[in-house]
Amino acid sequence: MHRISLAPRPDWREKAEAVGFRFHEMYGEAYWVDDAAYCFELEEIEDEIEAPSQELHDMCMDLVGDIVNDELALHRLAIPREYHDVVRNSWQRQDRHLYGRFDLAYDGSGPAKLLEYNADTPTSLFETAYFQYNWLIDQIALGALSPDTDQFNSVQEKLVDAFGQFSKDRIFHFASISDSTEDYGTTAYLMDCAIQAGHRAQFLDVREIGIDAEGRYSDLQNRIIERCFKLYPWEFMLRETFAEQLIDNGQVFVEPAWKSVLSNKGLLPLLWQHYPGHPNLLPSFFADDADAAGLSDYVVKPLLSREGENVSLFRDGHEVLAAPGDYGDEGYIVQAYAPLFESEAGHAVLGSWIVGDQACGIGIREDKSLITANLSRFVPHIISG
Template structure:
């Protein structure tokens, strides 16, 4: 993996906004505005790297499912979600409730060592539009003869087609939390409506706060009192369980098919890291991790079990002692061995490896100036350095003809 400097397109901002990336500007604490989308550079993979990392992501997904089964037993406590939510997640996992997607975060330096898993964002992963759409059109404009590790869009359409066949349903409600002000959740939900629509669903958009309960139907309904049969929600399960309607979620027979399903509470929780290390100690793609304390670790990163975007992260390592602000932590902590991000001339990337239906389908790279990938990171596109036979690039390659939002 190499980082190359690239000349930005003159109209890059207009182009990414037309493609749905309308949330690219972030305000720094000092008042400066920084752009999240960064095409002044790109990362280049070899075909061998892509194939190795694909295999790693798929292996980690299977291992994570085993770790979820272990967490569902309660062997590591109620992991900050409480006994009722844990029971619901266990029932959902046992029932095999259908899911769509997730995103692993890996640290990888391109120097031959194994990639190390940092976490699995498998309930409400964002970063989707830039990874699936914006970087693909960047490739067509800048390097039309090259390939990219990006089959995310096609994989999502296939999965929604599969879910429609599996469930026999045709109407999908898509919900997001309108309190999120950047526009990212809204556009991610809009993009999910797009791929689901291409997969054959009729979609209906709704705010989470507009979901109602009809006592006569004993079902969740939308603003038109239409019963919700299948719902994609971009809202964390642990927050849903705390809402006034949270107790209704325990009545599985009277609930929609939730996508992502309740068992994703077990994968998006940082306790997953400790469960993985417990089940697969010394695995080359894992970092040692423990609940509630650092255990034998002398250098560690403390992660709140429900944390997002780097909030409340604590790092204790040689030359690095810092703590991020935020509102997480009361739910408990996971302590993971500190592993420095690679340094490409001051740019520190994290690989977001997207998984759809258990298959590794693409990569989105975020880079930061410091040791934590937070709100002020940059998204940088990727390419593959050479064209291999079609069989070798079956998952690394994307052939979308166009995407509409």
């Protein structure tokens, strides 16, 4: 694994705008990086990233049944008591799921280490599945990369296949917060994949989800919402005014309610309990676990934090970095520190995608900070010959 520089495509911004990638700049900063790439060897991808990602996902899936049937575990994950059955029933019905993204620490010198599993509302999907592949094709055409250059990236094909597994006998609604450019762009991309798979699709803002006279979810045209992909976290869903209807209508949503146990940082200590010493796991504990005190270099994470909010980094037991935010009331976990790949551009986190239960691609984000946050940049990757 190493980082290279190369000339940016002269028209990449126009190409981004033309395909709806309007968040190539965010918060006044560049988000997409067109003049660099991370390089891997094929064996490195297959043995150090793809195979471990598949194994980690399989381990997570094996663990779900234990968690949903354990009241204490659900409580430790801060899932509201009145919705434990919503989560449990979702798993027992085998509600179909779609995708997720592992965040891995990997620098090419040892096993990839799981930092967290974004199993509910992962973003950086469009740029992984579509735009970085277009970048590869263009750079080959420009002569900057050799014709045999490849990527670990079948994410779009797997998404279309996964959507094809859902029945097409009803409208497939897609919901997100429409004034979030990134969330809307990601949702629109997924909706396009569903249409490619043969679905009728309709977008609506999460805030426009209604309830009809019979207690069913409905859209602005008063149509019953029978299936809805929502780029909106389950921890928010379970605290919305319409959450009560989940008791009878929990099967409507994708990702399903059981994904709430995998997208929670509390998954990390539960994995460590079940698979202690696994080479792709970091020692992780709930904050009130006595074993947490045995770590000297570690990261403290809220159970429900996003974009690095309220994450703190400790070296030799002393806090050296802390991110602000609005999380933490739900509780914390403590995870052993793992070094990230480091270059003059910053620190890189590898996002490994699971679609339809298969590891199928990677995307890389880098940040000047050791805590990857909302100012991180997306850098494409290649597999060199």
